Amino acid sequence: MSNTQYSGVKVKRFSKGFVIAHAVNAISFFALYITALPMYTEWFDWLYPVLGGPEGARLLHRIFAIAFITPTFIWLIMDPKGFLRWGKELVTWKKRDIQFFTEFVKELFGFKFKHVKQTFFNAGEKINSIIQILTAILIIGSGFPMWFPDLFPKAVVQWAYVAHNVGFGLAIAVVVGHIYLSVIHKNSRPGYTGVITGEVPAEWAKDHYTEWYEEEVKKGNFPDLDKDKNKKKGA
Amino acid sequence: MAEYTKYVDVTKCDGCRACMVACKNWNDLPAEPEKFQGSVQSHANVTANTWNVLSFIEHEDSKGNLDYLFRHSSCFHCSEAACVKVCPEEAMHYTDFGTVNVDSDKCVGCGYCVQNCPFDVVQLATYKDKNGKEYKKAQKCTMCVDRLEEGMQPACVTTCHTDAMEFGTQEEMLKKAEKRLSEIKDKYPNAMIYNPEGVGGTHTIYVLAEKPSVYGLPEKPKVPTSAVVWKDYAQPIGKMMLGATSMALVGAFVSNKLFNKEGKGHEEDGGGSHE
Secondary structure, eight states, rough: OOTTTTTTTTTEOOOOOHHHHHHHHHHHHHHHHHHHHHHHHHGGGHHHHHHTHHHHHHHHHHHHHHHSHHHHHHHHEEEOOEEEEHHHHOOOOOOOHHHHHHHHHHHHTTTOOOOOOOOOOOOHHHHHHHHHHHHHHHHHHHHHHOOOGGOOHHHHHHHHHHHHHHHHHHHHHHHHHHIIIIOOGGGGGGGHHHHHHSSSHHHHHHHSSHHHHHHHHHHHSSOHHHHHHHHHOOO | OEEEEEEEEGGOOOOOOOOHHHHHHHOOOOOOOOOSSSOSSSSOOOOSSSEEEEEEEEOTTTOOEEEEEEEEEOOOBTHHHHHHHHTTTTTTTOOOOSSSEOTTTTOOOOOOOHHHHHHOEEEEEEOOOOOSEEEEEEEOOOTHHHHTTTTTTOHHHHOOOOOOOOEEEEEHHHHHHOOOOOOHTTTTOOOOOOGGGGOOSEEEEEEEOOGGGGOOOOOEEEOHHHHHHHIIIIIIHHHHHHHHHHHHHHHHHHHHHHHTTTTTOOOOOOOOOEE
16 A cells, blocks of 8 residues: 555654564564464364474474563663653553543544654653563563472462463454554554554554654654745745 | 272281282382481382382370381372372373373373372383483373272282282271271371371371371371462363453454555554564
């Protein structure tokens, strides 16, 4: 699909650190999901031969489990500023974040909606992040007693299975929505290019993350699209 | 088919260990050289290759007298078995005799049963295939199901020379246990029938001379609450949630096709070459 609706002006949204961390997170999440499926439900037992039998599936699951732990550190080391901004935004909630959701439901189902001014991460992304952090803690935290049962009391190991399941159930439900928005839903799709190349169309960024965009314009990092439009009109 | 139960009267056991030998012999289980346990007992607990262990307990009774207690220990074959509940492959299953068995073809060696058995009975055995690749399978007492199918009794029961063990229908064995309990109550005031309700009753019932804890048994074993939460709530809700989000998004996709034909709203489009 062409980029006809946009002027072609791109702005930098994500650092290299974020792009790598996001990719490692996404790939390891899916690898973990696939290698765990046959253990979760017997519907997927046909995956065992593909994964090298139960032993192969288990080994791969553990390798990707290690990979799954690394994104936080990759982002923190490569882009500490971006990481801290993320942390700060996750705990900052204002009226506009609540307003976002009423408009977002309309947007999701293809009805007319208006953009509610958002900062670097919109309220939906913040909720997604918070759920992913909580589920990652549940999944990683419970993974250790499951992997090394001899080091933990039996009750801890038994409850780890529950936590692993709850964490996984929540995470996959949210991830399905996250992926739908990024690769299928029209209005959010440029975000997908953003997490791969780090860049997004300027107009799209301005509409979706207005407050952040305006801040960057003030700093002189991004072009002032309104000014450019007025210039063109005047010309 | 009627459900069958192994009855173990520990007060008749003389600790000869013939049941251990018979079990190893019938089931072709390899020997496991063990370190000295500090007593006559050979193994600390049942293992993946030793399904039947005779435990020897030095016990001081309420009068201060030393009592030497013996207990034949093996799988309890619970009516509501935690191992069956948590097994993701349906490898752990109930047999027609009411006992619990492992289907080795289905077992993938995940060890969920090991972690959830309230009696620490199930263990993983390690095997090597022709190519030298190692794999694990859960193992435990089968109540000699292959013998039961031929109308025989479990090897341990057949070999017991003091009649401490008997095998029969659940009803018969429970009656026997109650009768025996009334006979020994004078000598063993703490005596009891061990057939825990928390696991729906078992298919190996004991007449114990002392409290269960004296024999290293849990007083009130039950299917772990975590196993119930995990299997009866967390897993079905997880599957439901995945289904619900997927359906919501299919709805969103269809609705977008119906109401957003021109890409209205804010007319954002593609934004990249990823389609």
